[in-house]
Amino acid sequence: MKTGSVDRGGYAITYEMAGDGPDVVFAHALGLDRQIWDDVAYHLPDHRTIRIDMRGHGRSGVPDGPYSMGGLIADTEAVCDALDVRDAVFVGLSVGGMIGQGLAVKRLDMLRGLVLSNTAAKFGQPGPWQERAALVRKQGMKAVADMTLEKWFGPKDRDGAAATWARERLLQCDPEGYAGCCEAIAGTDFYSPTSGLRLPTLGIAGDRDGSTPPDLVRETVELIPGAEFKLMRGSGHLPCLDAPSDYARLLYGFFRTIGHV
Ligand SMILES: O=C(O)CC1=CCC(=O)O1
16 A cells, blocks of 8 residues: 655645555545545455545645636646556546546546535536535534434434445545535536537446435446446435445446446
8 A cells, every 4th residue: 555645836725545456536625535445346356445534534735715627637647647646447426426527527537437425516506515514614614513423314314324434434524625625516517518518438336325425426326327336225415424344345347337347
């Protein structure tokens, strides 16, 4: 396993890389970090897994916001170029799935397949994202933790081990990094560019996900002709934490269908 970083002129983007074999690149959700993928990557020992900390998150640098989605995509592209990523499957969850859609539009040469997990082409209207950014800048991450956990896990599961871990990470997130990414989400509508994508795609949703409900994920992946859709029963917004081995099995099934093994 190797941890490294790529200088982006004023801040660095950190990644962790493990294994050997076809490339799989992972992008995480808002307020969390690359470690949401650790258990899934453990189940993929015959692939080179690259887990990236988004700008403002985890061990990556925290430039002042607002950020743009184009900037988050360029950070990811820079890491992939530095590691000579080729023919990869990109697995993006939530805002990580937006980054995946944008990267596929920009750098189809880099990708062999796309996994759009618990994500959307557009996350609602800009106003609530701008308000959320202002709230965390003023009051810190505590101001959004309960509301977020409730949507991610639902009332029944919000005290379980996965939710407890996610809460800790969320509270540790830098408010400026979180707010900057909220502003990037506010300005993003990928319906049109994603409709133009032509590459093997798998959509994954959780039937208990209150942030990106199954119908929203399905609507997004159906923009891409031939995309598959899988529903994980009993999972919320973060199935990679709720059920990592089932999640890795879905990925592996997709890899097999596209010869990425
Ligand atoms: O935090 C949320 O409400 C859900 C979400 C949207 C983008 C993301 O990464 O998480």
